[in-house]
Amino acid sequence: MNTTLLLGFVFAVIISLIAYKVGSLDRSGVYAAIVVGTIIFGLGGLQWAIILLIFFISSSGLSKAFKTKKVGLDEKFSKGGRRDWAQVLGNGGLATLFALVFGLFPTQRFLWLLFLAALAAVNADTWATEIGVLSPTAPRSILHPRRMVEKGTSGGISLYGSLGALCGALVIALPGALLSPEGMRRLDVVLIITFAGLLGSFVDSFLGATVQSIYYCSTCDKETEKHPEHSCGEPTVLSRGWDWMNNDLVNFGCSLSAASIAFLFFLF
16 A cells, blocks of 8 residues: 555544544444545545545535424435445545546546536535525425425425535535646636536436435325335335435436536536
């Protein structure tokens, strides 16, 4: 193991253990975060590690800051506040892959844009969820804008959530532009990453409204992501979507769509 990878491993272990201590990661999430952090810091370098840290701190911090606002909505989400290995990889897996490829082909600077876009999208999605719960009005279905849905419903969008998504994308885009390699125009980086991240969050909502697995609890008469049991302990049955398309895969699709958009900008 070379020095950079060793430093990346030490950095990842320290951050992951702190995250576990404050309740942001569960035990499996710690192991996954160590792998992700080691690769991104060890192969990408300090700039890549800074962006990863900004993403993790901003998304986790926001989730904790508005935790009380989500009381009563937990029964809709498949998992709690502690991120497990699947959530870590669903949010950061694609960014980790770009860092791995960059380690093999360090002259390909466009990988930096793809890395930023992938994290901007999942950060925008997290911010949209956390800020969206503050909305005084119910969100609307992304497929049927005139139809209101319950807060926390997959595929629901609101003005508050959309503004939150914009801020979440900017949180990655602005420092990403400042840390960009020589030759990249900073304003272009900000615009591309913000647009890609914001659009990626809408792709997440679209997937949530169409193909994500959503279940139904007959006892509570509610839709939920929880399976095989609802919060009340009753079994849930598939209501819509594909049974294998869980929220973690939707998040991965969110980051993939944003990276694809950034790549198209790079080409054209």
